[in-house]
Amino acid sequence: MRSLGLVLLGVAVVLTAGAGWLRPSLAFAGLATLGLAVAALGVVITFRVRANPVGALLAWAGAIVVFLAARDVYYRVWLDDPTAVPLDLRVVAFLNESGWWLLAAVALLLLHFPDGTLPSRRWKLVPPLVVVLALAQQGFGMAPREPFTEPMQDLPHPWGPPSDVVNVLSYAVNIGLVVAFLAAGVSLVLRFRRASDPVRAQLKWLAFAGLAATAYPVVCLAEIVVTGRSGVVATVFGVVTIIALFCSVGVAMLRHDLYDVDRVLADTISYTIVLLVLIGAYALAALTLGIVVGQDSPAAAAGATAVCAVLLAPLKKRLQRVVDRRLFPRTKAALQAIEDLQHRVHTQAAQPEELEEALRTALKDPTLRVGLLIPASTGFVDTQGVPVADTGLVPITLGGTQIGVLSSSTTTPAVLRIVATAAASLVEVSRLRGELAAALREVEASRTRLVQAGDAERKRLERDLHDGAQQRLVSLGMAMRLAQRQLPTGDIDVHALLDQGVAELATAIAELRQIAHGLRPTSLDDGLHNALAALTNKLPVPVTLEIMDEPLADDITVTAYFVAAEAITNAAKHARASAITVRVTQQEDAVNVVVKDDGCGGADPRAGGGLAGLADRVAALGGSLRLHSKPGLGTTIQAVLPCAS
Known part of the structure; x- marks a missing residue:
């Protein structure tokens, strides 16, 4: 399924981006593929996240994309041959502003993202207002003063130009739709401020798509600086930006903890700033060198490229540190706490078992647990031997072998994975120390059990000898002494007494053999x-x-x-x-x-x-x-x- 999604995404980018130079049928295939993929994603979200309208709104947006693509292809077929398909100018007028429904669908999506509810009761009138404005925009678009939207811009208006009042209302509705869309974006900011960590992670994924949209003018400018005009690169990036919006919604709704969204945002911001600086540096260097050696000289382009190459590495490193410090200070604090603890352990000022407490303080997460994988235990235990619950576990590996886990009900798995990688050496030291301590405790307990078992065995032997063979031998000795005293008088049956003595002796020997068998069979x-x-x-x-x-x-x-x-x-x-x-x-x-x-x-x-x-x-x-x-x-x-x- 993931491979199929990537294939559809690639097809949509190539065909949609090529709408300007490919045949209309191929352009429609690209847009239709994009719309169907978005609609399918919305259906998946609808079934996976019950009682949440986000999936239905996303499917609606995908259906609108397919409809708009089909409308344009139908128009182009009619323009090539008016007898090929039927078309009424009133239908063209009615569908003239239908593209605004895509904006309305996105606005409603943002208003209900990610939990399917509005930010507060104060926003309850905004969704119906968006729908009413979209309906009004489509109605006013039936009789515009401007030409119809491309490719029907040369057709006459069936109802003529609107009056001044209608025209003013049309502009007001247009502005109202834009304001409603901006309000939907503001609602995300308000929701972010009041949200818990999981919801914030979902909103950050949407912010990633917003950054991509912000970077679109930068990409256009870069292409203009390099090639002299905006063309393929800007078009492809624009299509990717639209796709990124819907993909961000899908990731946020289905697997918001798949990657570290803070890391993605930090890298995106860093590279965007670096791109802006490099564009400025390239333009300035190219202008300066062009004045010196000539505007069309290859030396000017090579020199400007060299300046950008020299600036890239140090600029990227410094920006990354600044952005990291500003965007996710808790992760930075956790990594710094690990580094400080490693230094203190090296100087014998701390113990590696203090890792859990250090991470709890740095991440401000009292639920965080560090579990160690010790062979003597049946699962993961902390440094005190207390079992760690197997919920929300992130593995800690060293050299490809799992040595422990991090567990938390508050910190996201993406952040825990970063911390787990950095803390692996400390966890391994703690695990080995815990394993050694457990082995020493087991040796001491085993030694105690051996002494107790030896004492118990000696008592058993003493009891068995006293109650068994010893009693029989004593009885046999007394019988022999009695026989010795009465033998001169002839008052005793010597043969019977000897037979009894032999029987007692045989029984004693059997009992001694049984005791010896317990020692060594x-x-x-x-x-x-x-x-x-x-x-x-x-x-x-x-x-x-x-x-x-x-x-x-x-x-x-x-x-x-x-x-x-x-x-x-x-x-x-x-x-x-x-x-x-x-x-x-x-x-x-x-x-x-x-x-x-x-x-x-x-x-x-x-x-x-x-x-x-x-x-x-x-x-x-x-x-x-x-x-x-x-x-x-x-x-x-x-x-x-x-x-x-």
Whole structure:
């Protein structure tokens, strides 16, 4: 759609600008293309921005352009051959001043731009007055004292010249229409003063088209100075100016935050002033050198061009600074605040985390937030770790990689994009510092959890030994002592007592083996694959094992076993999975343990849980544990364990 719009725009510029030297049919094609494009834009705005007459007024203006083009082509066909098409002079008289309806449509558009309402109740009589004046102008135009508008200027008037009173009223209506149009422009100024930032951004887009219209006489003068007459360049620029007006309305209504309108306005003003100065410098230099070396001498033109070339760069730079300071001081203040903070950070007088507060002060925007993309977090967080809402976000990138965001409900995205580019280095420093601080906090928390887990494990071993094997061994020792005392008297069944002692001893050995298995499963002596196979044989969920054949170091093997065992147990007990896959591979200097299930997902690695313990066990080896568990999409646990290559 955007490419089609550009093609239509180019066709309209070429054909419409060439109306003076192309055939009438091609001129009509250009005007019709322009009018249809404007009308289509109005229809799009009507459907996209409901209950707003701006779109309908824009479509009406486009329809008027098409009508005027068709009228002129019809007239020219009749003039070439009066028998080709029918034409009544009364119709020519009636449509003589119909071009004023385009001015009326633009005036009504300006009065209701951009929110579809009038600036205040005091303006409620202006729209009907514009319509009445346009109707009166068309009525008085049916019997003018002047010739009809081109190309019908040679035709006679069917109703003769008007009376003096009618002529005076005609001039009054004409002046009234011009005053109404100027009043519509004044209404935009009044609306701008009372508007919020988004509405001001929309009005600035319309001001851009106004600057283009202001620059039109400058372009005409430049062409006259260079070529001696006003021709193609001025015509093309005039057509582009008209198109710019309607395009500015479209951009303002549909995507006013597409570009930084302040930047566009500043560049336009700067280049317009530079153009004026260069035209004056060229004319003065050409006149002076023409007197010295001759008016038609190539040296005069070359010298004047050289003077303009020397003036261009310093003049443009100085003007740009002045215009920037006057047009958007808050953006300039934000960039200056970033520069000052960078200097203070360099001299250790400030911290990069002060960026958010500095930007809030410079932009006068208390809603502005600076979000950092830290791997340990699930989204964007500020320097205190508080999540940043994902509304109105402008990405901050460095080297093509996103490192953070700027968020604001007041400052426009176009301004935020400029600030984001300038603040990228400070955000990267803050992000790295935040990532390092988070890693240190996690190391400290992991160390605390490891100590707590060690204490809990020692207490469990002490309790299991005391309540299990120790009690059985004590009971066995007491039975043996009793047998020793009663053996001489023959009052005890030695065989039964020995059988009982052997049974107690066997139970104690089994309990000790069970305790030892919790420290290091004896099944690992046969390899990781066999140990996991023995673990999963009796599970109700099918488990697919893809285990590497190469032997691993014992600490890597034990950790991989416990990661897989915990993940398999969780999937079987809590995830309602129908299939589990365990994959253990080695790539370069790391072993990857991946356990994936197709369960309900939504696993929570909360502190004190089994997953948190696994993360601590993996971190103790210098590895990392990652969890991907979106609700309804299953769970994947991946442990990366460093090892010698």
